[in-house]
Amino acid sequence: MSTPKTVAIIQSSYIPWKGYFDMIRRADAFIFLDDVQATRRDWRTRNRIKTANGEQWLSVPVHQDRQTRICDVHVSDPKWAAKHWRSIEQAYARAPFMAELRSWLAGLYEQAGELQRLTDVNRFFIEAWAQYLGISTTYHASYDLVPLDELDALDPTTRLAVLCQRAGGTHYLSGPSAQAYMDVSIFSSRGMSVEWMRYDGYPEYPQLHGPFRHDVSLLDLLLMTGPDARAYLNQSTDGLLASSLA
Secondary structure, eight states: OOOOOEEEEEOOOSSOBHHHHHHHHHOSEEEEOTTSBOOSSSTTTEEEEEETTEEEEEEOOEEOOTTOBGGGOEESOTTHHHHHHHHHHHHTTTOTTHHHHHHHHHHHHHHHTTOOBHHHHHHHHHHHHHHHTTOOOEEEEHHHHSOHHHHHTSOHHHHHHHHHHHTTOSEEEEOGGGGGTOOTHHHHTTTOEEEEEOOOOOOOOOOSSSSOOSSSBHHHHHHHHGGGGGGGGOOSSOSEEEEEOO
């Protein structure tokens, strides 16, 4: 009998919210689905921080057209990283852990500014922040597990099932919105079960700048709680909806 292994698959995002990292920590393997078509003005290229003047979007400037895969999107202005870091420093100057994390975060932004592909920028921050949180999940790019031409020939759900299988998965962990359209029989026919994330039950933490918001970048949680940040990924529930068993 094979050892149970949970796999999560999702597109990379720029400095995503804590729910994204909660999904990573629940998985044994996490696959960046960056072979799919890039969309404009979404979480792939931007996220929000809290400021004294309200929420502020930080957006990575990119070159892309309607047919560009996420993995082929390139950064268009190398000065973006310095601009983002200045905004972060100003917004979180009074954050409890800014002094402790400033050098580390500034160094990450300096290194990210040298990267040319959006997928590399996103993965760089995600993997660095996950390491800070003590998450030891293994990462893969979808196109490293299955060639692009093979992926292109598959319908969306079969693509996920094949990737999960290639990563050695016995359980697929999905975001909750996919329940509306995903055919779980495609997984069960391959001997895999499906579990669904839920994003309620997260505890609040001290926050600057107005009413509490759960859905801002994880950066907010890191700068406000420092080494205690991982505790705020734990929910009052187990964080999963009922499984669809194979």
